[in-house]
Amino acid sequence: MTVSMFGFGRLSAELKVGIASGVVFFSILISRTLISERVNKNTRASLFRVQFLLLINSLLLLGSLYIWKRVVRRLCGARGAPSVPQRCWRLLVLLFLTLVHGSYLCMFFLVDTEPHWLSLQSFSCLGIYVILLFFLFVFGCLTRLRRLLSRSRGGEEDAVASGSGSHIVLAMILTAILAVYGLVNAAQPPRVIEVEIPVEKLPESLNGLRFVLLSDIHLGPTVGRSKLQRIVTMVNELNPDVVVIVGDLTDSQVTRLRIAAEPLGQMKAQLGSYFATGNHDYYTADVEGWFELLGSMGIQALHNSHAKVFRPEQPQDWICLAGIDDLEARMLRYPGHGMDVEKALSGCSAESPIILLAHQPHAAKQALQQRPDISLVLSGHTHAGQLFPLTILAFLMNPYFCGLYRVSEHTMVYVTPGTGHYGIPMRIASHSEITNIILKRA
Missing domain, CATH: 3.60.21.10 (Metallo-dependent phosphatases)
Structure with a gap:
C-alpha cells in the first residue's frame, strides 16, 4: 500500500514537513514519559540530541521552503532558464540555508575552548534566518491584506501584486541592518x-x-x-x-x-x-x-x-x-x-x-x-x-x-x-x- 493511496503524495511540501515535525515532537513527549531512569544517561542524552536535531531541522525546513519561494522563485522567476546572476543568487541562498540547518550540529560536534569559525558563521546565519522569516511573513500578510482591500478597485490589484517584490527586497534590507546591529551589540561587554x-x-x-x-x-x-x-x-x-x-x-x-x-x-x-x-x-x-x-x-x-x-x-x-x-x-x-x-x-x-x-x-x-x-x-x-x-x-x-x-x-x-x-x-x-x-x- 503506497502513501499515494492515502493522498499523502498530493500534499504540499510544507504540509508534509509539518506532519513530520509533529511526529518528531510527539516522539519526544512519548520517550520522555516511557524511558526509565535506569537507562544510561548517556544513552538518553544521545536520544535527546537525535530527536532535538530532527525536530529543529524539520521546523527549519518549513521556514526554508518559505524563504526559498520568496527570495528565489519570486525574485528570480520560476519560468525559463535562469541567468548567470540568478544561478549565483540561488547558490548563495542555498549555502545560507545549509549553514542554518547545520547550526545545531555545530553545537554537538564543534565545541572547544574558543568558538569554531563554522559555529559562528552557522549561528549568525540562523539569526539572520529568524529575522528574515519574520519580515517576509509580516510583509506577506500585509500584501495579502492590500490585495483583499483592492479587489473592489479593479486594476489596482495588479499593482499590489507587482509591488510584492519590493517588499521582499525591503525585508532583506531591514534584516541586514538588524543583523549587523545584533552582532555588534552581542559582541560588547555585558x-x-x-x-x-x-x-x-x-x-x-x-x-x-x-x-x-x-x-x-x-x-x-x-x-x-x-x-x-x-x-x-x-x-x-x-x-x-x-x-x-x-x-x-x-x-x-x-x-x-x-x-x-x-x-x-x-x-x-x-x-x-x-x-x-x-x-x-x-x-x-x-x-x-x-x-x-x-x-x-x-x-x-x-x-x-x-x-x-x-x-x-x-x-x-x-x-x-x-x-x-x-x-x-x-x-x-x-x-x-x-x-x-x-x-x-x-x-x-x-x-x-x-x-x-x-x-x-x-x-x-x-x-x-x-x-x-x-x-x-x-x-x-x-x-x-x-x-x-x-x-x-x-x-x-x-x-x-x-x-x-x-x-x-x-x-x-x-x-x-x-x-x-x-x-x-x-x-x-x-x-x-x-x-x-x-x-x-x-
Missing part, C-alpha cells in the same frame, strides 16, 4: 546594572550586602574562554560579597569545556560563590561533572539545598541562600534531580531572609506558590528575548520577563536578561548583563 532590593528581616550586619548575579552564560559553540574571562574580570572589579550563577552555565560536557571554564576559578567573592542548574545544564547529561568541576573552583552547587550566608564576625546573622534544580530535570528524568522547594528550604530559619535561585521564571512562580515566605527569587532563562522577534514569544511565555517584580508585600523577583547568549551571537532589543544587587533593610 552591562553592569546596579539594583537595590529591599529585603525584610535583613539583619543590620548584612545591610548593603552585594550579590553579583550571573546567568545564561551558555559556554559552548559561540561563547568561549575569552568571553568568560572578560565576565570574570568584570565581576572581580565589583568586589562582591557573594556571586550567584542562576543556571545555563554551559551547553556541553566538561571534557570539551574544561579549559574554557578555567576562568571561573579566578572569581573572587568574600562570602562565597554559588550555582543552581538551568535546563541547558541538564541537556549536557553531565551535571555531576560540572558540579565536581565547579566545586574544585570554590563554587558551591545548590542542588535542592541551601547555604548560610553571613559575615565571619557575626555568624548569628545570616541569610538562607537556596537553589533548586531546574524544572526540566524531572521531565528529562535525570537521575537524582528534580525541583524540590521544600527540600531546598529545609532548615532555613523563619527569622532569616530567604533568597532562592530558580533558573526559570515559571519555577520562581511555582516556588512562591509553595512558599510565600521567600523574600527574593533570582531567575534568568528568558534572555529578555535576546533576539527580536523572539522577544515577543519570551514575553508571552513567561510570568516574569526581565527586571524587578514585586510579587507581594514581602516578596520580589528579579529576572536577569543573561550574561551571555544562546547559540546565535546576536542581541536585538536586549543586552547582556552583570547584575550588581545591593540588599537593603526593608
